[in-house]
Amino acid sequence: MAEPAPQTFEETGVAMRLSPLVRRVLAPNPSPFTFHGTQSYVVGEADVAVIDPGPADDDHLAALMAAIGDRSVAAILCTHTHRDHSPGARPLSLKTGARVIGCAPLTLDDDGPRADAAFDPDYMPDRVLTDGEQIAGQGWTLTALATPGHTSNHLCFALEEEGALFTGDHVMGWSTSVVSPPDGDMTDYLASLERLVRRDDRIYYPAHGDPIPDPQRFARHMLGHRRMREGQIRRFLDRQGSSTIPEMVATMYVGLDPKLLGAAGRSVLAHLIDLDGRGLVEQATPGHWVLAS
Template sequence: MSIPFLKHDPLPHGAVEETAPEVRRVVCNNPSAFTFRGTNSYIIGRGRVAILDPGPEDPAQLAAILAATAGETITHVIASHTHRDHSPGAAALVAATGASTWGFGPHMTPPDAGGEGGDHGFRPQHQVADGEAIEGDGWRLTALHTPGHCANHLCLAMEGNGVLFSADHVMSWSTSVVSPPDGDMADYMRSLERVMARDDRMLLPGHGPAITDPKPFLKALHAHRMEREEKVLAALRQAGTATAEELVGPVYGPLDPRLVTPAGRSLLSHLIKLEGEGLAARAEGEGWSAR
């Protein structure tokens, strides 16, 4: 089943749009093979507002957020998760506004334990557990701990308007990279099924435009992940023994060279999940075999 990805996002970098009731979006100019056109920073509320995902350390994005909220007060700076394209911009924004910081907690994989892209400098003043609320003037967000892409990843449900900020758990332009050890495919699938069970009318992702018809999108995303897992297992049975990177070609086909390594990381996450289910086993070195 193909995923109905949204590849058109005309919002200029630094401009602001009304994305949903009480929600505005500013796109950072940090495009890449992993961030699409850039990181979405969301302004939540009116008058006394929250910023969700201030983005990387980027003076232009800081200036754009401050310009978009001129005459208002930023009271909360929230990080959906601690990757370097989402949370490092919090420090400059807090310095400029005096806002308090909120998130699930610091990055959960130590710097010497591997993984890519972690922001180890963000330590929220207020740690938000699953099911807890973040509240401001006229708005309320309920946290859903959705590990998988990142161990401390939060989706945030906005009370009263059917919006779920899905951050990098569900993006509109591409699937999410799930890279061990901080990324975990078994966790990702459980988190995805949790979001699928909800009745949100709109998903606002960390990269790309809004998903305005979530149910078929989520169904296609789940089916795609399961099909990918079946391909991994079939390729492993065909190979006998193989490393994750050796499986990239048989599973993905031709890829942008920039994506080969992250694809191998996602395949490794699939293999670890299959190992936990008794369907794959570690072989010599970095090799794997089917059971």
């Protein structure tokens, strides 16, 4: 995982205007995985949409209601269903009468050990958006963009009037995104990044970290970072012959915050699964990986 860059953030609970149509409200949930906290976005003026209402937190709900004021809420949209993004959707819906719209609910038969945020099991949208579907209000249009990888149900939302893309956790402004199998999928994640590189967005608004004003360059950098990691894995296996994930993490993530080592291991596993699918690595015995013969 990349180390966070120094950034200056507003205090939690304060609506900060980022553009004529976009305001940001920071939730009070800082952590090694959320940076300063989850950012909810209020889009529009006469009527609004709320993107990623965040955790089920009374103070954050009150801050969102203050940012909304007397405006009507056309929709509450969620990029994905990690617990720091979607649990606030239903309480906000009850307060405003708005429908919860966006990503599909996620059901896993076995979600395995996880180092990233847990999923929200109670998320029940009133409407699921598919790739290319739109939600519109007075002066704004949001288009859903399917970007699986960080989670299988991840969506970004494009604000057509401003050339902006709300990237959720697919692209963050402070660190690389955790890709944690079995739901996180590196093959899908890389394909979704390549999709973003081909777009002409003017700016990214991530759920964690500052806005990204040179988005295509940033997405290419993220792709390069992932290709660098897979190259490290292949070179390590070429030298060692056989290795486990903890051994790879210890070599490739020197100096990483110990709280993030579990997440690093999940991302290495995601890379190994992707490389295995491409016929480049394989498991010699359970948990021991080698270059494919």
